[in-house]
Amino acid sequence: MSLVPYGLARRVLFSMDPEVAHEITMASLARAQGTPLTWAYCVDTVNDPITLAGLTFPNRVGLAAGLDKNARCIDGLAAMGFGFVEVGTVTPKAQPGNPKPRMFRLPKANAMINRLGFNNEGLDAFLQNVQRSALRRQKKPGMLLGLNIGKNAATPIENATDDYLLCLDGVYPHADYVTVNISSPNTKNLRALQSDEALDALLGAIAQRREALHQQHGKRIPIFVKIAPDLDEAQVGVIAATLVRHGMDGVVATNTTLSRDAVKGLPHAEETGGLSGAPVFEASNQVVRQLRAALGPTFPIIGVGGIMSASDAVEKIRAGADVVQIYTGLIYQGPELVKASALAIKAVGK
Numbered sequence: 031m032s033l034v035p036y037g038l039a040r041r042v043l044f045s046m047d048p049e050v051a052h053e054i055t056m057a058s059l060a061r062a063q064g065t066p067l068t069w070a071y072c073v074d075t076v077n078d079p080i081t082l083a084g085l086t087f088p089n090r091v092g093l094a095a096g097l098d099k100n101a102r103c104i105d106g107l108a109a110m111g112f113g114f115v116e117v118g119t120v121t122p123k124a125q126p127g128n129p130k131p132r133m134f135r136l137p138k139a140n141a142m143i144n145r146l147g148f149n150n151e152g153l154d155a156f157l158q159n160v161q162r163s164a165l166r167r168q169k170k171p172g173m174l175l176g177l178n179i180g181k182n183a184a185t186p187i188e189n190a191t192d193d194y195l196l197c198l199d200g201v202y203p204h205a206d207y208v209t210v211n212i213s214s215p216n217t218k219n220l221r222a223l224q225s226d227e228a229l230d231a232l233l234g235a236i237a238q239r240r241e242a243l244h245q246q247h248g249k250r251i252p253i254f255v256k257i258a259p260d261l262d263e264a265q266v267g268v269i270a271a272t273l274v275r276h277g278m279d280g281v282v283a284t285n286t287t288l289s290r291d292a293v294k295g296l297p298h299a300e301e302t303g304g305l306s307g308a309p310v311f312e313a314s315n316q317v318v319r320q321l322r323a324a325l326g327p328t329f330p331i332i333g334v335g336g337i338m339s340a341s342d343a344v345e346k347i348r349a350g351a352d353v354v355q356i357y358t359g360l361i362y363q364g365p366e367l368v369k370a371s372a373l374a375i376k377a378v379g380k
Contacts, residue, residue, distance in 0.1 A: 036363070036364025036365065036366060037364075039364070040362075040364065043055065044135065044137070047131065047133075048133035048134060048135050048142070049130065049131070049132065049133045052097075052133065056097075056098065056102060056103055059102075059103040059106035059107070060102045060103050060106065062106060063103060063104075063105040063106035063109070063164075064105055064164060068106065068109045071109065071110065071365055072109040072110065072111075072365075073109070073110050073111035073365045073366065073368055073369045074111060074369060075088060075089065075111045075112075075113070075173075075372075076089045076091075076111065076113075076369055076372035076373055076376060077089065078090060078113075078372060078375065078376040080352065080353065082280065082330040082352050082353065083207065083252035083254075083279040083280050083330050084250075084252060084279075085174055085206055085207060085252060086174075087113045087114055087174055087353055088113040088114075088172060088173060088174075089111075089112075089113035089372040089375075089376070090113060090343075090347070090352070090353040090354060090372060090375045090376075091111075091112060091113055091343065091353070091354055091355075091356065091368055091371045091372040091375070092112055092113055092114035092115060092116060092174075092176075092332070092353060092354065092355040092356075093107055093110075093112050093114075093115040093116060093355060093356065093357065093360070094116060094334045094355035094356060094357040095116040095117065095118050095119055095176070095178035095209060095211065095256075096118075096119070096144075096146075096357055097357055097360070098115075098117045099117070099118060099119065099120070099148075099149065099150045100117075100120075100150055100151045100155060100156055100159055101117040101118070101120075101156050101159040101160045101163070101177075102159050104117060104159075104160065104163040104165050104166075104175065105163050105164045105165055108165055108172075108173045110365040110368050111365065111368045111369045111372065112173060112368055113173060113174065113353070113372065114173060114174035114175070114176060114206070114353070115173060115174075115175060115176070116175075116176035116177070116178050116209060116355065117156075117160070117175070117176070117177060117178065118150070118156070118177055118178030118179060118180070118209075118211070119148050119150065119178045119179065119180040119211045119214065120150055120152070120153055120156040120177070120178065120179055120180070120197060120201070121148050121150060121152065121153070121179075121180050121181060121182045121183075121193060121197070122152065122153050122182060122193050122196040122197060122200075123152050123153075123182050123184075124150065124151045124152030124155070125147075125148065125149065125150065125152075125182055125183055125184070126149055127146045127147035127148060127149025127150075127183075127216075128145050128146060128147035128149075128216060132144060132145045132146050132147070132303065133146065134298035134301050134303075135298070136293055136296050136297070136298055136299065136307070138296055139292065139293045139296055139307065139308060139309055140307050140308040140338050140358070140362055141292075141293060141305055141306060141307030141308055141309050141310075141358065142305070142306050142307055142358050142361065143298060143299075143301045143303045143304065143305050143306075144216070144286070144303050144304055144306070145215075145216045145301070145302050145303030145304070146216060146303075147183060147214075147216045147217055148180050148181075148182075148183065148214065148216070148217055153196070153197060153200045153201075154200075156200075156201075157200055157201070157204060160175070160177070160201075160204045161204065163175075166204060174206040174207065175204075175205060175206050176205065176206060176207045176208070176209055176254070177201040177204065177205040177207075177208055177209070178208075178209040178211050178256070179194060179197035179198060179201060179208060179209070179210060179211065180193070180194075180197070180211045180214065180217065180220070181193035181194060181217065181220065183217050183218065187218075187219040187220070187222060187223070190220075190223060190232065191231065191232050191235045191236075194210060194232065194235075194236060195235060195236070195239050198236060198239055198240070198243070199239070199243065202240075202243045202247060202251055203247055205251055206251070206252075207251060207252040207253070207254055207279070207280075208251055208252070208253050208254070209253075209254045209255070209256050209282055210232075210233075210236060210253060210254070210255045210256065211256045211285070212224055212229070212232070212255065212256065212257070213256050213257045213258040213284070213285035214285060214286075214304065215258070215285070215286060215288050215303065215304045216303055216304060221258055224257060224258065224261070224265070224269060226268055226272075229268075229269065229272050230272055230275075230276075233255070233272060233273070233275075233276040233278060234276055236253065236276070237253075237276040237277050237278070240253060252279035252280060252330075253278055253279050253280075254278070254279060254280040254281060254282050254330070254332060255269075255273060255278055255280075255281055255282065256281075256282035256283075256284075256285055257269055257281060257282070257283055257284055257285065257317070258284055258285050258286075258287070259283075259284035259285065259286075259287045259289075259310055259313040259314050259316075259317050259335060260287055260288050260289065260313070261317060263320050266317055266320040266321060266324060267320070267324050269281075270321055270324035270325050271324070273325070273329075274325070274329070279330060280329065280330030280331065280332060281321060281325075281329070281330070281331055281332070282332040282334060282355070283314060283317045283318050283321055283331060283332070283333060283334070283335070283351075284310070284313070284314045284317050284318075284334065284335050285304065285334075285335075286303075286304025286305055286306045286310065286335075287304065287305050287306075287309070287310045287313055287335075288304065288305070289305065289309075289313065290305065291309075292308075292309035293305065293309055306335070306336075306357065306358040307336060307338065307358035307359070307362070308336050308338050308358075309336065310335040310336045311335060311336025311337070311338075311342060312336070313335070314333065314334065314335025314336055314346075315333075315335075315345065315346060315349040316349075318331060318333045318346065318349040318350045318351050319349050319350050321350065322349070322350030323350075330352050331350060331351045331352055332351065332352070332353055332354070332355055333346040333347070333349065333350070333351025333352075333353070333354045333355070334346075334354060334355035334356070334357070336358075336359075337354055337355075337356045337359045337367075337371065338358075338359045338362060338363060338367075339359075339363070339367070339370075339371075340367070340370040340371045340373070340374035341374065342359070342371075343356075343371035343372075343374055343375055344371075344374050344375055344378055347375055347378070354371070354375075356368070356371070
């Protein structure tokens with residue numbers, strides 16, 4: 031059980047610039063993991079296993095990519111009771127991301143806007159951190175680890191596949207599953223990869239490389255694709271068909287939104303970037319429902335977007351998700367949200 035009420039920590043963190051608060055939090059997690067200090071924030075893990083894509087998730091609540099871009103805090107995050115944690119997005123080369131300031135809180139809307147732009151230390155540093163984690167060194171069954179891959183900002187969009195394949199080669203031996211991120215709004219033209227021909231070409235190349243890696247490493251790692259909430263039903267249907275055609279194992283729905291309809295008039299509402307938190311909840315759920323209708327009852331869907339309470343987590347499952355991820359909700363509500371959501375989902379069943 032957590033020894034420090036998150037409300038106290040949040041007041042301090044919310045008095046700081048959002049990115050500074052993020053950096054301090056992650057540095058503190060990195061220092062505390064593997065030490066008795068973990069008890070300051072640890073949460074018991076709810077046992078509610080589910081098997082998806084050949085993997086057994088200890089429970090249905092995970093952490094979305096973006097919080098731990100460099101995989102520095104895998105063990106610290108595991109102590110919060112997640113059934114699975116996704117780290118990244120990682121790109122082949124280190125890059126600084128977009129100019130600061132690039133993170134903004136909208137507390138009245140329980141929301142955030144970011145335009146970080148895949149800032150990370152690059153694939154080599156990322157893999158070193160993954161391999162140093164106790165989760166990977168112990169190789170015991172438990173929390174699952176997803177590794178999220180993307181393209182460098184300097185890579186022309188017509189060469190994006192090269193970046194994804196480089197990352198896939200690197201992360202494949204170390205991942206429980208891999209997520210292909212084609213939906214961040216903060217890398218120029220990235221979302222164009224969701225279009226019909228571009229997605230078909232990218233996933234075809236990834237599927238072919240995955241088969242080679244399967245033979246090389248003697249194991250088949252599931253691949254998920256992360257899509258945006260700003261898609262209409264026809265676009266969702268095309269994406270669904272393309273996922274199936276290329277043998278992808280699941281979909282993550284959704285990333286942040288470009289829409290500002292729910293936050294008009296609020297401070298920072300017009301900042302460029304992706305909006306996350308409560309305002310994206312309904313749009314995300316709509317995409318989840320459309321995916322479930324297009325993909326049928328058995329295709330794995332990870333639902334993410336706007337989960338700020340345990341009841342939100344349950345509603346995401348009812349929309350059609352098999353498991354859920356949180357990020358902005360963790361910032362606003364703290365680690366207690368992980369256990370509360372896992373318990374609520376367990377109580378209602380699937």
